[in-house]
Amino acid sequence: PPSRLPGVGTTIFTVMSKLASDHGAINLGQGFPDFPPAPSLAEAVNQAMAAGHHQYAPMAGVPQLRQRLAEKIQRLYGRLYDAETEITITAGATQAILTAVLALVPAGDDAIILEPAYDSYAPALAMAGARAVRVSLDPVTFRPDFERIAQAIGPRTRAILINSPHNPSGVVWTREEMQALADLAQRHGLFVISDEVYEHMVYDGRPHISASSLTALAERSIVISSFGKTYHVTGWKIGHVVAPAALMAEFRKVHQFNVFCVNTPMQHALAQVLQDDAPWRDLADFYASKRSRFAQGLAASGLEPIACEGTYFQCVRYGHLSDQSDLDFARWLTAEVGVAAVPLSPFYAQAPGLQVVRFCFAKQDATLDSALERLATLP
Numbered sequence: 001p002p003s004r005l006p007g008v009g010t011t012i013f014t015v016m017s018k019l020a021s022d023h024g025a026i027n028l029g030q031g032f033p034d035f036p037p038a039p040s041l042a043e044a045v046n047q048a049m050a051a052g053h054h055q056y057a058p059m060a061g062v063p064q065l066r067q068r069l070a071e072k073i074q075r076l077y078g079r080l081y082d083a084e085t086e087i088t089i090t091a092g093a094t095q096a097i098l099t100a101v102l103a104l105v106p107a108g109d110d111a112i113i114l115e116p117a118y119d120s121y122a123p124a125l126a127m128a129g130a131r132a133v134r135v136s137l138d139p140v141t142f143r144p145d146f147e148r149i150a151q152a153i154g155p156r157t158r159a160i161l162i163n164s165p166h167n168p169s170g171v172v173w174t175r176e177e178m179q180a181l182a183d184l185a186q187r188h189g190l191f192v193i194s195d196e197v198y199e200h201m202v203y204d205g206r207p208h209i210s211a212s213s214l215t216a217l218a219e220r221s222i223v224i225s226s227f228g229k230t231y232h233v234t235g236w237k238i239g240h241v242v243a244p245a246a247l248m249a250e251f252r253k254v255h256q257f258n259v260f261c262v263n264t265p266m267q268h269a270l271a272q273v274l275q276d277d278a279p280w281r282d283l284a285d286f287y288a289s290k291r292s293r294f295a296q297g298l299a300a301s302g303l304e305p306i307a308c309e310g311t312y313f314q315c316v317r318y319g320h321l322s323d324q325s326d327l328d329f330a331r332w333l334t335a336e337v338g339v340a341a342v343p344l345s346p347f348y349a350q351a352p353g354l355q356v357v358r359f360c361f362a363k364q365d366a367t368l369d370s371a372l373e374r375l376a377t378l379p
């Protein structure tokens, strides 16, 4: 048949989870927690169901959920988005990214993505009939180089997709970097699609600088986050998007014919738990301790951890232990050592041969310890 996405295979997260399951490996590949969410969350869903919330939600999302998000975002990032016209609830960040791209990047135009890039960005642009212009982050530090980005901007460049905290590297953009992005976007008239799904997983006292916190950036940004990450419910597939009203109007034109609205009882449950700040406020400490446990434990394996400033991913260099490509090394780790990881090359159009793989540490301590025991046997 004709292909909308020639050259695209099955996403690496599905491939590695299947391989982990085939080999009975501990799955530190695909990013998801192996522990349950807070019981209060399931209780809130039961209550929403008992209250009869079973039919379509409003297209933009349950009003109370949007209102509580508006309040939270204002407190955290200092910008008040109008719950009625500037906030939309989506079927996870993945749908939000595709919808934002379809809304903002016309077919035949370009958008910049920074490699290593989350694997849905380029296919989202391809589905929109747009072209992904790829700019590499620094291969050692994974930080952005704004001169290189500026050089890649052409007359048809409409948008740039950014992701901080960054999957897979764990880099968190500084205020200076976000300001440089704002200057660049303003100078070249670019829209910004800011993927901030790991906004609450930032460590060592660093702040998360949201695109919504800088006026010059917020004016031209669609900012995306996901409840799946923050509440340990990746399977719920609920996220949210904020943008100035004019951008949001375009976003919703696409959203209404893409999913129309998302799961109603879960939205009511999230509205209820959003009354409490503790779940997201305590998340960084919760994950920082897992990050340290895992990174320290890696010493016995010889794998070299790359500093992780945010996200729940730990990247490691293995080039001094093995000549294998990252794909082969990740497969070998899964099949022979019993620990699944995700290689970095699927985050690139042309893999630069980095010899880095990514582990997810959103796991019970016992799971991390078992994985570390296995990794300590690396030859």
Ligand code: PMP
Pocket (backbone or CB within 6 Å): 031, 091, 092, 093, 094, 095, 118, 163, 167, 195, 197, 225, 226, 227, 228, 234, 237, 238, 239
């Ligand atoms: N963006 C990034 C950077 C991610 O890591 C993920 C998923 N882990 C997503 C988007 C998708 O989030 P969701 O599961 O809410 O669709």
Ligand code: GLN
Pocket (backbone or CB within 6 Å): 011, 013, 014, 029, 030, 031, 032, 167
């Ligand atoms: N974002 C998750 C990761 O990076 C996976 C999400 C998915 O499987 N689509 O591992």
